[in-house]
Amino acid sequence: MTRLPLTITDDMVHALAVKEGVCVRPVLRRVTDVTTGDTTVVAIRCGSTREAKCPPCATLARRLRMTQCVEGWHRDDEPDAPAPVTTEGDDDVEQVDVPAAGDGAGERRVRSTRRRMDAPDLPRVPVEARTIGRTFTAPSGVTYRPSMFVTLTLPSYGKVIPGRGVPVDPARYDYRRAALDALHFSKLVDRWVQNLRRGAGYQVQHFAAVEPQRRLAPHLHTALRGAIPxxxxxxxxxxxxxxxxxxxFSDDDVVYDRRHPVWEPETALYVDPDTGLPLPSWAHALDELDADRDARPAHVMRFGTQVDIKGIDGASPDADRAVRYLTKYLTKAVTDTYTDPEGEHVDVAYEAHIDRLHAQLRYLPCSPDCANWLRYGVQPQNPGPGLVAGHCPSKAHDREHLGLGGRRVLVSRKWSGKTLTEHRADRATVVRQVLEAAGIAALEAGRLSAEVLDHDGKPRFVWEDLPVGGRDWATVVAGSVMERRRWREQYEEAKRASDDEGPPVDNRSATTTAATHAA
Incomplete structure (x- = not known):
């Protein structure tokens, strides 16, 4: 690698990389061709979805989500369900068409399906085997297939100062309930989607984004395919x-506050630090709960009264605005949404509000496997050494996430018929097609792949980690900037040489037939 002049600082390279859309936290790999002995240094995008970590990668991830939202929202044909995918990116999970879990135990426990007496009845109609909405014909003869844009909120936990999100009286603000609702918000959303399908009469598909309100309570913006009353x-x-x-797990149920249970390697269980007796197992604790006829749920979640509903037509400017609004805050961490990440303008009262909410989130259980169950004298579902209450490794307990440690984007499996990886491949394939149509040689998609085998049946290309440090970082990023400029020039040249006047590359799918584009 050719070293950069010392007059070019790291800050200058960082600013240039952000402007050019080049990853500022690349992962380097040295690839060795065992056949020829040649070595190549490859810079791989970090893939972060957070603007504070890598603005170019976060912007790219947001645009990909926008493409995914657009392709599925106003479909007029039934998409195929893609293979299940569990995680995409730093904090996103897609493909969530599963019933909301109750206790999360490995063995399913059957409970009464009788509804709560304080809950209103749900609408219920026969569910048709379709995911697309109905069409409506205007008096002019024009046919429409509208869809919906819905915003859901959580209830109030106490009066807040308008415009600031800070409680008027922090002592009366229900931080514990706010923390529990944030930790398990996605379960409530799953239940809502399940009930909505039963009430709407078809398999409603959704693309939803979970974002914090200024008071730091999560709320949901969701695009729904089809029109629902x-x-x-x-x-x-x-x-x-x-x-x-x-x-x-109320405050009265705390067993170990200053003391901590001890891990016993021989029994693979946590034991009381004084008596040496093992803590009740997770299954035993649930058995006791099942045996108690007067048992009550540990927590009950509901949505708030504020519900915003809009009808959206696919060909209207409102649809574009809604997509941008849906993905507006996906690149920000929860605590960065309404604060200055640079720390130049600090609202002391707001920071204290964050600290109080985080203090509750730190010790409340997020799942059956959570280390915080030790605080309440119960073995986690899958105990292991090193667990300490208040130090659960789940990101949901972090101050940065404030309960939203995983699912910021919720997408139905039949939304677009593709996984996020397939959407990403579409973009690359369309660019490759434009270059090849103009006679410009595109890089092979499978170049340097570890799956390419040599004549002896072993991998031809061997990948190794290559640490990046000091001036190497600036050199690598500057090289990536120059490479990106060269690729952009080739692509612009290819577009000028092409007679194709189709839509922009970001809105085209590699799986769409040529006849469709010609039409």
Whole structure:
């Protein structure tokens, strides 16, 4: 690698990389061709979805989500369900068409399906085997297939100062309930989608983004395919709730506050530090809960009264604005949404509000496997050495995430018929097609692949980690900037040489037939 002049600082390279859309936290790999002995240094994007970590990668991830949202929202044909995918990116999970879990135990426990007496009835109609919405014909003869844009919020936890999100009286603000609702918000959303399908009469597909309000309570913006009566959506929202049937974990149930259970390697269990007796197992705690006829759920979640519902037509400017609004804050961490990440303008009261919420989140259980169960004298579901209450490794407990440690984007499996990886491949394939049509040689998609085998059946290309440090970082990033400029020039040249006047590359799918583009 050719070293950069010392007059070019790291800050200058960072600013240039952000401007050019080049990853500022690349991962380097040295690839050796065992056949020829040649070595190549490859810079791989970090793939972060957070603007504070890598603005170019976060912007790219947001645009990819926008493409995914657009392709599935106003479909007029039934997409195929892609293979299940569990995680994409730093904090996103897609493909969530699963019933909301209750206790999370490996062995399914059957509980009464009788609804709570304090919950309104839910609308219920036969569900058709379709995911697309109905069409409507205007008096002019024009046919429309509208869809919906819905915003759901959580209830109030105490009065807040308008415009600041800070509680008027922090002592009366219900931080514990706010923390629990944030930790398990995705379960409530799953239940809402399940109830909505039963009330709407078809398999409603959704693309949703979970974002914090200024008061730091999560709320949901969701695009729904098809038109659903507003009365149905409101009735489903009022009647949806989620119950946590877990062992009790109130403040009165704390067993170990200053002391901590001790890991016993021989039994692979946590034991009391004084008596040496093992803590009750997770299964035993649930058995006791099942045996108690007067047992109550540890926590009950409901949506708030504020519900915003809009009808959106696919060909209208409102659809574009809604997509941008849906993905507006996906590149920001929860605590960075309404604060200055640079720390130049600090609202002391707001920071204290964050600290109080985080203090609750730190010790509340996030799942059956959470280390915080030790605080309440219960073995986690899958105990292991090194667990300490208040130090659960889940990101949901971090101050940065404030309960939203995983699912910031919720996408139905039949939304677009593709996984996020397939959407990413579409973009690369279309660019490759434009270059090849103009006679410009594109880089092979499988070049240097570890799956390419040599004549002896072993991998031809061997990949090794290559640490980046000191001036090497600036040299690598500057080289990536120059390479990106060269690629952009080739692509612009290819577009000028092409007679194709189709839509921009970001809106085209590699799986769409040529006849469709010609039409």
């Amino acid at each position: 507003r009365t149905t959506i409101r009735a489903v929202t009022r009647g949806t709730y989620h119950q946590l049937w877990w062992p009790p």
